[in-house]
Amino acid sequence: MSSNADKNTDKNAAPPLPEPLRVPVADSHTHLDMQSGTVAEGLAKAASVGVATVVQVGCDIKGSRWAAETAATYDNVHATVALHPNEAPRIVHGDPDGWSRQGEREPGGAGALDEALAEIDRLAALAHVKGVGETGLDYFRTGPEGKEAQERSFRAHIEIAKRHGKALVIHDRDAHADVLRVLKEEGAPERTVFHCYSGDAEMAGICARAGYYMSFAGNVTFKNAQHLRDALAVAPQELVLVETDAPFLTPAPYRGRPNAPYLIPVTVRAMAAVRGVEEDTLASALAVNTARAFGY
Numbered sequence: 001m002s003s004n005a006d007k008n009t010d011k012n013a014a015p016p017l018p019e020p021l022r023v024p025v026a027d028s029h030t031h032l033d034m035q036s037g038t039v040a041e042g043l044a045k046a047a048s049v050g051v052a053t054v055v056q057v058g059c060d061i062k063g064s065r066w067a068a069e070t071a072a073t074y075d076n077v078h079a080t081v082a083l084h085p086n087e088a089p090r091i092v093h094g095d096p097d098g099w100s101r102q103g104e105r106e107p108g109g110a111g112a113l114d115e116a117l118a119e120i121d122r123l124a125a126l127a128h129v130k131g132v133g134e135t136g137l138d139y140f141r142t143g144p145e146g147k148e149a150q151e152r153s154f155r156a157h158i159e160i161a162k163r164h165g166k167a168l169v170i171h172d173r174d175a176h177a178d179v180l181r182v183l184k185e186e187g188a189p190e191r192t193v194f195h196c197y198s199g200d201a202e203m204a205g206i207c208a209r210a211g212y213y214m215s216f217a218g219n220v221t222f223k224n225a226q227h228l229r230d231a232l233a234v235a236p237q238e239l240v241l242v243e244t245d246a247p248f249l250t251p252a253p254y255r256g257r258p259n260a261p262y263l264i265p266v267t268v269r270a271m272a273a274v275r276g277v278e279e280d281t282l283a284s285a286l287a288v289n290t291a292r293a294f295g296y
């Protein structure tokens with residue numbers, strides 16, 4: 001037995017629908033394949049509160065194929081394809097305790113990584129695939145032994161994005177300096193997005209000068225994330241995006257509960273408050289920016 005009140009305070013319950021946005025925006029980074037319910041349900045729920053478009057992000061071969069298929073099925077879904085920075089070392093070395101949901105895997109060596117990258121290259125050519133990512137560097141989950149494979153994979157993804165003229169979606173966890181260095185060494189694609197932007201205001205200045213998009217997730221609302229709000233406050237309006245990274249990073253006051261694209265309005269409102277602008281003004285910019293970043 002549980003009353004509605006219990007449901008709303010249940011740590012595992014889906015947060016309630018927020019008030020709809022008056023100006024529709026896009027969730028620039030989500031993982032529908034890791035969320036409960038069907039894709040059609042998730043998209044309908046999002047659309048009902050003004051989240052009209054989502055970018056579905058691939059993290060491995062299977063997920064990237066799925067993203068491309070889903071984008072081909074739904075007009076308001078765009079796909080990106082990649083091997084996640086924690087996936088690349090696992091393909092080379094094997095790592096049963098790692099990030100992958102695929103469980104134990106035999107190490108495949110460098111040849112296996114090349115094969116996987118060739119498949120990403122093939123998928124990146126598809127019309128519904130608008131970006132290459134999430135790729136980048138993650139020093140939080142990948143230790144020193146995986147660094148070499150991770151960086152090689154990152155460089156290969158940059159090359160693929162440039163060759164196909166697609167956006168590059170960066171995952172940067174505890175690796176700001178090296179991510180910026182590799183981008184500079186390789187030459188960043190014309191459209192580069194730092195997903196779940198995690199730098200401070202100083203790095204936001206570097207990104208702004210380079211023309212990199214900064215996509216803010218629900219963690220911008222967290223109490224301990226003043227550095228993100230400081231970064232958001234100084235980021236040029238034309239380079240700011242919003243995302244859920246759902247099912248992760250549910251915005252306050254629902255932190256810890258399952259995230260989904262329909263919760264974007266919660267983050268948009270918090271972002272508008274940080275920047276001291278009207279919600280509609282920010283939403284209009286976010287919509288235009290996401291379309292420009294991904295070229296749809």
Ligand SMILES: [Zn+2]
Pocket residue numbers: 134171172195196
């Ligand atoms: Zn990520």
Ligand SMILES: [Zn+2]
Pocket residue numbers: 029031057134245
């Ligand atoms: Zn992600």
